[in-house]
Amino acid sequence: MKMNAKLTLILMFTAVSAMAQWNWPEDKATAEEKNVLYTDAYKTGNFEGALEPLSWLHQNAPDLNPSIYINGAKIYEGLASKAQDAASKESYQDKALAMYDLRIKYFNQEANVLNRKASTAYKFFRGNQQKYPELLELFDKALNLNGSKFFDGSTVAYMDIIRRHQKNGGNLTDEDILDRYDRISGALANKKGEKYESLQGQIDGMLSEVVTVDCNFVETNLGPKFNAEPSNTKMAKKIIQLSLSGKCTDSDLFMSAAKSVFEAEPDFGMAKVIGLKCKGNGDNTCASQYLNRALDLTEDNTKKGEIYLALGGLEAERGGKSKARDYFRRAVSVDPSLAGKAYTSIGNLYFSSYNSCKAGKSKVDDRGCYLAAYEMFKRAGNTSAMKRAKDQFPSKEEIFLEGKSTGGNLTVGCWIGESVTLLTRD
Numbered sequence: 001m002k003m004n005a006k007l008t009l010i011l012m013f014t015a016v017s018a019m020a021q022w023n024w025p026e027d028k029a030t031a032e033e034k035n036v037l038y039t040d041a042y043k044t045g046n047f048e049g050a051l052e053p054l055s056w057l058h059q060n061a062p063d064l065n066p067s068i069y070i071n072g073a074k075i076y077e078g079l080a081s082k083a084q085d086a087a088s089k090e091s092y093q094d095k096a097l098a099m100y101d102l103r104i105k106y107f108n109q110e111a112n113v114l115n116r117k118a119s120t121a122y123k124f125f126r127g128n129q130q131k132y133p134e135l136l137e138l139f140d141k142a143l144n145l146n147g148s149k150f151f152d153g154s155t156v157a158y159m160d161i162i163r164r165h166q167k168n169g170g171n172l173t174d175e176d177i178l179d180r181y182d183r184i185s186g187a188l189a190n191k192k193g194e195k196y197e198s199l200q201g202q203i204d205g206m207l208s209e210v211v212t213v214d215c216n217f218v219e220t221n222l223g224p225k226f227n228a229e230p231s232n233t234k235m236a237k238k239i240i241q242l243s244l245s246g247k248c249t250d251s252d253l254f255m256s257a258a259k260s261v262f263e264a265e266p267d268f269g270m271a272k273v274i275g276l277k278c279k280g281n282g283d284n285t286c287a288s289q290y291l292n293r294a295l296d297l298t299e300d301n302t303k304k305g306e307i308y309l310a311l312g313g314l315e316a317e318r319g320g321k322s323k324a325r326d327y328f329r330r331a332v333s334v335d336p337s338l339a340g341k342a343y344t345s346i347g348n349l350y351f352s353s354y355n356s357c358k359a360g361k362s363k364v365d366d367r368g369c370y371l372a373a374y375e376m377f378k379r380a381g382n383t384s385a386m387k388r389a390k391d392q393f394p395s396k397e398e399i400f401l402e403g404k405s406t407g408g409n410l411t412v413g414c415w416i417g418e419s420v421t422l423l424t425r426d
Contacts, residue, residue: 025061035064042071047078062106069103072096073120080124093124111145115154118142122157132165143183150187152199158184159203166210174211178221181207182238189234204245215248223253226260236260249277262290268297272307279314287314305335312345321349322415340380347376347385350416354392357414364394364402364422368412371420393425 025031034053041049054075057068076096083089100117104110118138125131139158143150162180166172184203188196207213222239229235239257243249255277262270275290291314294307312327328342350373358366370392377385399406399422410422 022065023061023063025064027060031057031061031064035068038068039071042075045078047075047082050075058102062102066103066107069099069106072102073099077120097121097124111142111149114138114142115146115149115151119151119154119157122154122161126157126160126164129164129168132161132168132170135161136165140180143187146187148187148190152188152191152196155184155187156199156202156206159206163206163210174217174221177207177211182234185238185241186234189237200241204241207242208245213242213246215243215246215251218242218246218248219251219253226253226257230256230260231264233261233264236264262293266293266297268294268300268303271297272303272310275307276310279310279317284314284318301334302337305331305338308334309338309341309345312342316345316349321353325349340382343376343380344382344385347373347380347382347389350376350412350418351385351389351392353414353416357416359413362402363398364404364410365413367392367394368410368420369414369416371410371423372412372416372418374423375418375420390423390425393423395426396424399424 034056038050038053038057041047041053054068054072057064058072061068073096076092076099080089080092080096083092097117097120100113100120104113118135121131121135121138125135139154139161142154143158159181162170162172162177166177181203185200188200188203211217218239222235222242226232226235226239236257239253240261243251243254243257248254255274258270258274258277261267262274271290271294275287275294278284278286278290288311291307291311295304298304308327308331312324312331315321315324315327325346328345331338331342350369353369354366357369360366370389374386374389374393377383377389396406404410404422406422406424408422410420412418412420
């Protein structure tokens with residue numbers, strides 16, 4: 001019973017609140033009649049029939065309820081879609097947009113309403129270059145008021161208007177465009193997922209149509225700002241985005257920005273990018289540091305496997321063959337689908353060990369590294385590498401002269417430490 005009483009109170013409160021949202025004029029009876037007439041016409045798609053009672057409400061009860069402007073915008077939009085001539089269409093479109101302004105005037109909520117107005121205005125006028133300055137101003141204000149609450153789809157719409165304006169004789173400077181681009185991207189900055197990556201990609205693509213985004217652009221426009229404020233994560237992310245777009249990822253600025261972002265927001269992907277870039281630059285200490293950080297930042301075995309392969313390659317370049325082999329084996333253990341790459345890599349380590357491992361006492365024993373390489377290539381399913389290794393096997397004559405037998409076991413020494421089947425190249 002207590003719960004029923006509480007529910008009753010909630011319903012009563014809700015009803016009272018709903019009634020309080022209606023500001024009936026002195027002539028309430030007429031207002032109620034006009035409200036019923038226009039809403040009935042609107043619901044049946046009779047937009048023309050809705051105009052007279054709706055206009056009466058706008059003139060005689062302008063603060064009646066937000067619905068007279070919400071529905072009003074839809075009514076004028078519907079009329080615009082049915083208009084047969086351009087002048088009528090544009091007139092209805094302008095009236096639809098005016099509904100948003102009146103809604104703000106009488107009921108505030110400017111940020112939310114401008115969000116909606118900008119979206120509608122873009123739909124109306126994206127093909128009308130005379131409207132581009134007006135649209136830019138509208139989007140500017142809507143974005144400034146809404147920030148991260150700016151409609152996701154409007155980020156692309158806004159950038160599209162910038163692009164269209166500029167391609168139709170607009171006089172925005174590169175700095176003007178970049179400033180707007182920064183703010184547009186900022187509305188998506190903390191949103192994650194494929195949807196937002198796709199939106200940002202579209203925005204980046206449109207930027208490159210109106211501004212030459214190359215290495216010089218990134219260095220000139222963003223380098224000084226970042227150097228003055230290296231902990232500015234937002235700026236660092238922008239450098240990364242534009243560097244990727246302009247294919248400038250080999251620059252020192254890109255690396256500095258990437259490290260700045262990683263320190264602020266440790267992430268597997270960023271650690272991997274930095275590690276691989278360091279590896280490509282020959283900075284093995286940096287590469288090892290970030291690749292190992294990447295390992296710590298994921299529980300995904302596929303990702304771990306990728307990093308183990310990269311660490312194996314790094315150790316191989318350093319000459320640490322045994323440690324490299326350990327990494328390649330770990331790659332297979334966490335992700336068996338990497339067997340082809342991992343065993344081929346181990347095979348290459350064995351194959352390249354002839355000069356460092358040969359003792360010069362037995363030609364057969366010295367060529368054992370090629371037999372071990374062959375076994376790894378076989379596990380990898382790498383037939384071309386298997387042939388390359390087989391070409392280096394000992395000959396039948398060499399095996400015979402050393403009193404050994406084809407098909408027998410051979411222990412390969414040195415760092416390899418494998419037991420292989422003794423085969424010949426002929």
